[in-house]
Structures are given as C-alpha cells and as structure tokens.
Amino acid sequence: MFSGNIDKQAWKKLSVKRDRANEPLVEKLCSNKDGNKPVFTYNKDLMIFASMVGYSKGQRKPLGSDGISIILETYASDQKDAFIYLLALMTEKNGTTLKDENLPASIKIFEEYCNAGLENIQLWLDENPGDHAGIDTLANKIFEQVITNEKSQRVVDNPEEIEVDF
Numbered sequence: 143m144f145s146g147n148i149d150k151q152a153w154k155k156l157s158v159k160r161d162r163a164n165e166p167l168v169e170k171l172c173s174n175k176d177g178n179k180p181v182f183t184y185n186k187d188l189m190i191f192a193s194m195v196g197y198s199k200g201q202r203k204p205l206g207s208d209g210i211s212i213i214l215e216t217y218a219s220d221q222k223d224a225f226i227y228l229l230a231l232m233t234e235k236n237g238t239t240l241k242d243e244n245l246p247a248s249i250k251i252f253e254e255y256c257n258a259g260l261e262n263i264q265l266w267l268d269e270n271p272g273d274h275a276g277i278d279t280l281a282n283k284i285f286e287q288v289i290t291n292e293k294s295q296r297v298v299d300n301p302e303e304i305e306v307d308f
Contacts, residue, residue, distance in 0.1 A: 214245075
C-alpha cells in the first residue's frame with residue numbers, strides 16, 4: 143500500500159479521527175445507555191453519515207488538537223473505507239488521491255467533512271430539543287435532502303464529459 147520501506151499492511155493502522163468536542167453527540171447517537179436502540183450501531187457509521195452531510199453542504203472543518211481515533215482497518219472490515227476514498231476522489235477530482243502515498247491526505251479530507259457534518263447534525267438536534275433520540279430530526283433532514291436532490295437532478299447526457307484527472 144505504501145511505497146518505500148513501509149510495511150505493506152501499515153495502511154490498516156492509519157488513524158481516522160474525530161474531534162473530541164463532538165463526543166456528546168457521538169454518545170447520544172451511538173450509545174444505548176438510556177435503554178433505547180441507538181440511531182447508529184457503530185461510531186464509524188455516524189462518521190460516514192456526518193461526512194456525507196458535510197460534503198452535501200460543501201463544508202469542511204479541520205479537527206482540533208484533541209482527537210479520537212479509529213483505525214482504518216475498522217472501516218475496511220466491512221468495506222466502508224470506500225467512503226473515505228470516494229470523498230477524496232469527489233473532492234480532488236484526481237485519481238492520484240487513490241494512490242497509496244496519498245491515503246493520509248484522503249483520510250484528512252474525510253475527517254474534515256465529518257467534523258463539519260457533526261457540527262451540522264448537532265445544530266439540527268439543538269433546533270429540535272423535543273426529539274430526545276434525534277431519529278425524527280435526522281429522518282426529516284434526510285427527507286429534505288432527497289427532495290432537494292430530486293429538484294436539482296441533473297441528467298448527464300454524455301458521461302465522457304465528467305472530468306476526472308488521473
């Protein structure tokens with residue numbers, strides 16, 4: 143995965159971080175401490191959702207100095223690392239983002255979209271304090287996005303016109 147003298151399995155141990163400031167939100171949506179089923183089974187699922195929220199809003203936010211890590215292998219265990227690569231490819235529009243040596247930069251893109259997305263999700267929940275679990279708020283936001291997407295659906299007549307540099 144990496145060039146040079148780095149172990150070919152080193153990619154598995156790369157850190158995918160989230161800002162510790164978002165832990166109350168992560169705990170709220172991924173924990174069943176209150177006896178209810180969590181909205182997201184795993185933290186990585188929330189991070190993927192949050193990164194898509196950040197991407198859809200065109201927002202990236204660098205992480206603070208206090209981060210919590212999940213190793214990339216955790217994402218790869220069920221092929222969800224593909225979202226990290228996809229976001230990097232859509233953001234950079236350059237196939238070189240998928241090269242081994244660019245994997246840390248691709249992870250950083252994902253982390254920044256996730257960080258912005260988590261902040262947006264927190265704002266949504268803050269606007270709806272009566273939705274204690276957050277399920278209705280998230281479902282409504284997803285539905286709003288679906289409607290927005292349908293209204294702005296653009297048909298690509300010629301797929302060859304989509305630019306991606308390699």
